[in-house]
Amino acid sequence: MASKPWIATSASLLAASLLLAACGGNGQNDQNSQSANSSQSQAPSGKSDDGKAVRLTFWNGFTGPDRPGYENLVKQFNDTHPNIQVTMDVSPWDTLLAKLPTSLATGQGPDIAAFDSSLITKYAKSQLILPLDDLYGNGIDPGIFPQPLANVMKYEGKFFGVPANNATLLLYYNKDLFKAAGLDPEKPPATWDEWIDAIEKTTKSDGSDKQYGIALADHATIAMWPILVWGNGGDFVSTDGKTATMTDPKTVEAIKRWSDLVVGKGASPTNLTGAEADKLFQSGKAAMEMNGPWATAGYTDAGLNYDVAPIPAGPAGEVTLASSAVLVAGKNTKHIDAVREFMQYWVSKDAQAQLSGETGFPPVRTDLGDDERLKQNPFVPKFAAESNNAKYYLPGLEQYDKIDADVIIPAIQAITNQKSSAEDALAQANKQLQDILDGND
Structure with a gap:
């Protein structure tokens, strides 16, 4: 694939989408077997009708059984941040990855997108997403993430993603x-x-x-x-x-x-x-x-x-x-400060404890080991314990x-x-x- 806006082949779409969070489907496990769309309609970036709240669009493929956990997190953000309102547009991963590159290249893409960490190199090299070094220097300490996870957020030494989830x-x-x-x-x-x-x-x-x-x-x-x-x-x-x-x-x-x-x-x-x-x-x-x-x-x-x-x-x-999905900032967003605020909230202690408890995924942070909310699901601590023994497959290769x-x-x-x-x-x-x-x- 070249550095121009990326259009994925069907084979690469399948591989990338499966890596996002499902080994395969028995109907209950497969995030890609469900063709679900968000109940919320897409809204353009800009001011709301009352002229106060910034509206952000968030495209992702969280169509599986963990979808309610992500929707609840976005709802909680909206409830606690009346000045920023995030609208989720949920579609199957293959559908998302087919439309996302062209949408970003033509200025019609979302403020925020989620996709597999393996795709950061393609999108960053194509200049379809924005670097996030300012966020990591002021709001997010990369030391809170397992080292392998922090490393795959980078392209050519700069951070381009924030972990959306983390799986071992x-x-x-x-x-x-x-x-x-x-x-x-x-x-x-x-x-x-x-x-x-x-x-x-x-x-x-x-x-x-x-x-x-x-x-x-x-x-x-x-x-x-x-x-x-x-x-x-x-x-x-x-x-x-x-x-x-x-x-x-x-x-x-x-x-x-x-x-x-x-x-x-x-x-x-x-x-x-x-x-x-x-x-x-x-x-x-x-x-x-x-x-x-x-x-x-x-x-x-x-x-x-x-x-x-x-x-x-x-x-x-x-x-x-x-394996991890990442949050990235679309290159045409007019509200990068609001995007950064949403991303910082996503990886906060409270948000990660809530998300982990609802989805069964280990948190992206390493400093929540004693949080009682994680212990409600007996499997979460077991997956979280392996974070530092985990490696990424073919990391950083376009x-x-x-x-x-x-x-x-x-x-x-x-x-x-x-x-x-x-x-x-x-x-x-x-x-x-x-x-x-x-x-x-």
Whole structure:
């Protein structure tokens, strides 16, 4: 994608929208399965009829079960800030991302928008959003955020986003299936060796009661395979984002170990979407999966006997995936001071405690650990505790969507579908990736 106003492909729209807060849908978990529009109509920026209140438009894709939490937060802001009134325009993420670049480029865009943090580079490079360094220097201390989260708010050293939400992935496990396999349901696996042992013991590859040890999605989902690569000390791209590292021995070793478990042991179906992985877990056909906080409500409502735990530590230590939506300021807003006030309110202690309690997401702040409001949802502290062990997938890369959809996913699928050896598939993918990083593709 070039630096001109960005129009996303259908593949990149799907990847970006899924990263915003849903592993996939069982109908209750998927933020993108619902085609909901806000009950509030869009209002242009400017003065209200009484000539006093500044009106801000806020476009986002919070259409899922956490939508009421965001709407309540905006309502509370409006109730306590009569001089600033924010109107939400809610649409599915793919619809939002299709119209947002052109709207911003032509001056018809919103004052505030929300999208996945991976898109900051595209929008900032295209000059469609405004830098927010003044806000961070006067109102928001970046030290309140987990360091990885603060880092992805930047483009070329400047802040362009404020965290809208923050999610980490944990290991979901079915306590009944653990017990049936002779495992202690109160002691989830803590290391890769324990994890693989539990996966093998809960896998039943024959007969009518076929069961999988883990539902490991590889496309149309949040990124799961990168967690396995990081756990072994590998990665797909160097820290500076300039060199492909898919042939790094630690990367190859991780992909081989886990693909052998899937293919050789039948531990997970291949070619799973996030929605399919969720369905397997919720139906009791998979003992484990990696997922985010948005899944807890659906599984609890379904009566599943489950719990969550940190992703078991690999040879390189404990690590998980971080995913976040961000708030950005549209380049044509005429009310940047009011935009900054809204953003500052959004990440305040009271607002984050309220939002976390209502949505089940951990707060974006690290200084709310003892807040009683967070403890009302027993899962929130568990997800929040992993914030500093979380990494972002392909952070800061303008070609994020192309690398994921055209390089990494096809390589993993070629291996798990036994169309290529891990060494050959990763070597070919490494060359493709380097060409993209060099600007040759």
